[in-house]
Amino acid sequence: MRADARRNYEKLVEQARIAFTEFGVDAPLDEISRRAGVASGTLYRHFPTRLDLIEAVLAGQIAELVNLGRGLLTAEDASAALSRWLRAALAHALTYRGLAAAVMNSALDQDNDRASTWHAQMFEVGAALLARARRSGAVGADADPADVLKMVGAIAWAVQDAPDGSTQADRMLTLLMNGLHAPHRSDSRPEE
Amino acid sequence: MRADARRNYEKLVEQARIAFTEFGVDAPLDEISRRAGVASGTLYRHFPTRLDLIEAVLAGQIAELVNLGRGLLTAEDASAALSRWLRAALAHALTYRGLAAAVMNSALDQDNDRASTWHAQMFEVGAALLARARRSGAVGADADPADVLKMVGAIAWAVQDAPDGSTQADRMLTLLMNGLHAPHRSDSRPEE
DNA sequence: AACGGTACCGGACTATTCCTCCGGCTGGCA
């Protein structure tokens, strides 16, 4: 990549980060390019879709999350490790007003090639942590890892506009953890 | 309301229902008015905001949900009643590609005056069912009714674009119910 | 250091959608 192209790339990501914080997911792309001091054509060259730009902004954060998860894979208490990592994932999903949640969710949907390898790694780590917790006997429910990660993203979405968002998110995640710990009860479902 | 005004109102709601099913929440309003055979000014006269139109579409369905809940308040098994009603609420939240979930969620956020009395009734019924299940001893967690309803909406949002959406939603709701039934464990949370 | 080609940049332009405004007309009532 040429030196000028790299400069513009970095300026765009930086301004996108700011704009997403300020306006949320739907920040006008033209505004971002304007602030970065480049034309909109340049923005679309580097980031054909909005999602591409979003992922560039989140890349670093996701890498941290993956590293944290890998470290926790050797932690003493498998259940606490899972809980800790899910909380970190929730914090991640809450950044930029639920932006990360939207990406996480769309990445989990189809085997979307556009949804970068970062999310694949994240899913892998989450699945490993969940499997380990299950083997240790702390998690009884036969939950699908994708379900659990989706729930985390869903919680982030649900509280994104609430005034006391993070408090509420915390309670909801506790509810989810409870569901994981409890033995699976299929009888709780009505037979319609 | 004048006869012509009423006719147009009804045509708009009908076409909005179709358009929301087809395009999702973001269906172009101009397209709706075009299909209804009225001008866009007329649409905006009846429904100043998109939310107003959405609520008009959902009104009947919400009323049914409230009635179902009221009936279930006298059911034998309080826990099963709650479970049954939450499943109905989930089905409601899934309609029109997660549109209902978005409305439900925003209605629960702040004491939003714009969010109609419909949703207030829904919240009331849900809270009553939850309280009754708790008194019966079946629900141990001290969950906030708003949290529970938000989770239902969140699940609907999370699966809205997934191919096997309703299956996944089902599993996730079971997870939630498990969390409600389990005794509350504050120890599942790491002390950071 | 000069040069040529590669590929990047700019920004005007089209398309889409939201929403407003106001002249003209129509339905309901006396």
Next chain:
DNA sequence: TGCCAGCCGGAGGAATAGTCCGGTACCGTT
């Protein structure tokens, strides 16, 4: 039948997404 409040229509301004191509700057080679 006649009046008029209030409704209707549709043009149009504003914001945003995304495209296109002429001009230009960078990089590698000589």
